[in-house]
Amino acid sequence: MRNFGNAILAVVALFIGCTSNEKCVREADYGLIPDYKYVKNVPLTTARIVREIANTENYNAGEIEIIDSIGIVRNISDGSVYVFSVININSGKDLGSYCTNGRGPKDMTFGAVPLSDAHYVDGELVSEIYDMNRNKIYAWNISRSIESGYTEFDSVAELPKFSNDHFQLSILDSKHYLCYRDCNTYSYDRSTWTIEAPKIQLRSRDDLSLVKEYDIFVDTLKIAQWGAALDNAELSYGISSPVVAPSRNKAVFRIRGPKSQINILDLKSGEIEAIRFKSDDGEPKSYGYMYIECGEKYIYALFQTAPKVKMGDTSEEMSEFVKQNKAQVHVFDYKGNLVGRYELDGLYNTISVCDSRLYAHTHYSGRLTEYDLGLK
Numbered sequence: 076m077r078n079f080g081n082a083i084l085a086v087v088a089l090f091i092g093c094t095s096n097e098k099c100v101r102e103a104d105y106g107l108i109p110d111y112k113y114v115k116n117v118p119l120t121t122a123r124i125v126r127e128i129a130n131t132e133n134y135n136a137g138e139i140e141i142i143d144s145i146g147i148v149r150n151i152s153d154g155s156v157y158v159f160s161v162i163n164i165n166s167g168k169d170l171g172s173y174c175t176n177g178r179g180p181k182d183m184t185f186g187a188v189p190l191s192d193a194h195y196v197d198g199e200l201v202s203e204i205y206d207m208n209r210n211k212i213y214a215w216n217i218s219r220s221i222e223s224g225y226t227e228f229d230s231v232a233e234l235p236k237f238s239n240d241h242f243q244l245s246i247l248d249s250k251h252y253l254c255y256r257d258c259n260t261y262s263y264d265r266s267t268w269t270i271e272a273p274k275i276q277l278r279s280r281d282d283l284s285l286v287k288e289y290d291i292f293v294d295t296l297k298i299a300q301w302g303a304a305l306d307n308a309e310l311s312y313g314i315s316s317p318v319v320a321p322s323r324n325k326a327v328f329r330i331r332g333p334k335s336q337i338n339i340l341d342l343k344s345g346e347i348e349a350i351r352f353k354s355d356d357g358e359p360k361s362y363g364y365m366y367i368e369c370g371e372k373y374i375y376a377l378f379q380t381a382p383k384v385k386m387g388d389t390s391e392e393m394s395e396f397v398k399q400n401k402a403q404v405h406v407f408d409y410k411g412n413l414v415g416r417y418e419l420d421g422l423y424n425t426i427s428v429c430d431s432r433l434y435a436h437t438h439y440s441g442r443l444t445e446y447d448l449g450l451k
Contacts (some may be wrong), residue, residue, distance in 0.1 A: 088419055089387060093259065106130075114352055115412075115413060116352070121417070122417040126422060136148045136436065136441065137438060141164060142193050142200065144163055145380060145449045148161065149188070157174055158175075159174045159215075160173070161220075170221050171220065173224055183279075185196050187208075188205050193217060202395070209219060211232065213231050215226055230362065243316040245317070245340070251277050251286060253342070254277070254278050256273060275340070276288045295420075314331075315328050318367050325340060325342060326342055327340070331363050336350060337351075365402075368427060372450075375405075378402065399422075403417060404435075404448070415450065422437060423442075
């Protein structure tokens, strides 16, 4: 399943017991309850490039989902008129832009993300889109939209309000949503310097009533110096919304940062397998796991071991950083074993998997590259 919600991060540095002249890092990893283990390393191999696909720099592309020959681009710029664009990845042909960013009854915002993979219904490609800012679900008919050149919805439905917080939703099965609320870095209690921890919940698709809340995080996180937290992004953590596996019985989420790890949640038992990768020279220096894609047999995790880039770096320094660093893809089975480690030919932001081929995309240059990892 795709994880467009990966682009919506909860990033915050946690400090305790600090004076005005020192900075102390809380080592509780967002209060994540289960113990982690280091995976057994495997050799790094070079991923084989199959082809370079049409450049997407004209689309403000954040993420791309590949379904057969169709690439569904999620635009990330507020300056865009449309939330999604579609391309033919074989010919590079532009198949149109759809789902207007606006205030109309059928318009969306850039908070809109797919609830699940795009799929075929009666021969037509469709995608259910959830906009947490509008609290609506849009059944977008992609096939009819391409044919007509206009946005075509099978339905638009408003969800019942179930929380004052913003939750990301994904379809688990015909009866349930998997819901994720990130660590709200703006709503904190200044008197106690605490913020609420992220939540992962199971809710009914009928009325969004709570079915189960997974016991993964502690209730609150404490910080001593909010300003210091914001000034030290290199020590920050980012937790992604969970990606539901095709089997529908597991979900995977990542923690990004100095203590980067992959977390495999068993949705039935609530147990979690938390795994970390230790590179040849120790812990990842920066970034770590950036993006997750769940396939039938494997978990694909985009991994970046690049040196730190401070938030104030110039565009020239950022450009040089992009040229000099190469991303990796770590492939795990659903038991948490590392089965492959592949070096890509450059720096990428997101990945997609279709028919055993891996597609890597970077919004730095708009490159979209197809790789064969040799996995079956």
